[in-house]
Amino acid sequence: MHDLHSHSARSDGYLLPADLVAQAAEQGVITLALTDHDTIDGLVEASESAQHAGIELVAGVEISVTWGNCTLHIVGLAFDRMNDTLVQGLADLQAIRAKRAESIGAKLAKLGVENAHERAQALAGDGQIGRVHFARVLIEAGVCRDMQHAFKHYLKPGRNGFVRVNWAGLEQAIDWIHAAGGLAVLAHPLGYHFSANWRRKMVAAFVEAGGDAMEICTGTTTTDDISRMGRVAAAYGLYGSLGSDFHSPEQHWLALGRVAPLPSYLTPIWQAPSFSPMTPGCPHSRQ
Numbered sequence: 300m301h302d303l304h305s306h307s308a309r310s311d312g313y314l315l316p317a318d319l320v321a322q323a324a325e326q327g328v329i330t331l332a333l334t335d336h337d338t339i340d341g342l343v344e345a346s347e348s349a350q351h352a353g354i355e356l357v358a359g360v361e362i363s364v365t366w367g368n369c370t371l372h373i374v375g376l377a378f379d380r381m382n383d384t385l386v387q388g389l390a391d392l393q394a395i396r397a398k399r400a401e402s403i404g405a406k407l408a409k410l411g412v413e414n415a416h417e418r419a420q421a422l423a424g425d426g427q428i429g430r431v432h433f434a435r436v437l438i439e440a441g442v443c444r445d446m447q448h449a450f451k452h453y454l455k456p457g458r459n460g461f462v463r464v465n466w467a468g469l470e471q472a473i474d475w476i477h478a479a480g481g482l483a484v485l486a487h488p489l490g491y492h493f494s495a496n497w498r499r500k501m502v503a504a505f506v507e508a509g510g511d512a513m514e515i516c517t518g519t520t521t522t523d524d525i526s527r528m529g530r531v532a533a534a535y536g537l538y539g540s541l542g543s544d545f546h547s548p549e550q551h552w553l554a555l556g557r558v559a560p561l562p563s564y565l566t567p568i569w570q571a572p573s574f575s576p577m578t579p580g581c582p583h584s585r586q
């Protein structure tokens with residue numbers, strides 16, 4: 300079973316890469332991609348752990364992209380993690396994340412949440428800081444009752460704790476992934492609160508920019524979602540991808556590897572000629 304979208308504590312997931320891999324193996328996952336937001340720092344640890352657990356680890360990342368006024372997520376898979384273009388691109392995004400976190404902290408301070416930046420930074424540790432860490436601070440401070448509440452009232456666009464930034468461009472992100480020999484996947488295409496018309500434009504722009512695949516099945520897609528987006532992917536000749544988008548064991552409705560199979564008329568991304576797992580212990584070989 301494949302799960303090609305998951306998060307560790309190197310970004311906004313809760314498990315260390317090694318523990319994430321162990322849990323994936325327990326759930327029967329055979330091929331796992333670790334796809335942390337804008338960082339590939341967890342890949343080596345995950346790949347070593349995957350070797351022990353007897354499963355395959357695919358190099359992955361979920362790149363934040365600004366498209367028009369919106370943020371899109373482009374998953375990169377099966378790339379060379381040593382590639383300079385990709386590494387430099389991600390370093391730029393990490394700097395944007397760090398700066399954004401300071402601004403979010405300042406905004407929350409104005410709303411009376413003290414030391415929000417320091418506290419979020421402590422939760423993020425040496426991983427990439429994100430809005431989930433601020434949501435956890437808001438919950439711990441008793442300001443919000445849960446994640447949904449924190450995003451809905453403080454952290455989403457239009458709310459007082461939201462800070463708009465310019466992430467990577469769509470073409471730019473796809474180019475970084477391709478420069479590193481990887482495949483670019485449009486993540487959770489139904490997850491952007493777009494009208495049908497904008498969704499069509501997004502898919503067309505992704506294809507135009509050279510994208511390779513679309514995520515058809517995630518931990519939360521319905522049968523209807525799968526057939527709708529499956530047909531779109533087929534019409535564009537895109538590979539199909541799938542992944543739980545697992546962040547935390549507390550999300551009990553979502554487990555590693557618990558994803559519906561791809562529609563049979565789509566070619567799975569793991570059948571792409573360039574798709575291969577990482578080889579542990581060979582830092583200078585491909586991946």
Ligand code: AMP
Nearest residue numbers: 311336428429430431446447450451546
């Ligand atoms: P960031 O990349 O730091 O802006 O944060 C984006 C992440 O926030 C997503 O990958 C999710 O993990 C999380 N997220 C976004 N919206 C919500 C929401 N409504 N409820 C819970 N988590 C959310």
Ligand code: MN
Nearest residue numbers: 306311336546
């Ligand atoms: Mn996330």
Ligand code: MN
Nearest residue numbers: 361372486487
């Ligand atoms: Mn995402």
Ligand code: MN
Nearest residue numbers: 304306361544
């Ligand atoms: Mn994700």
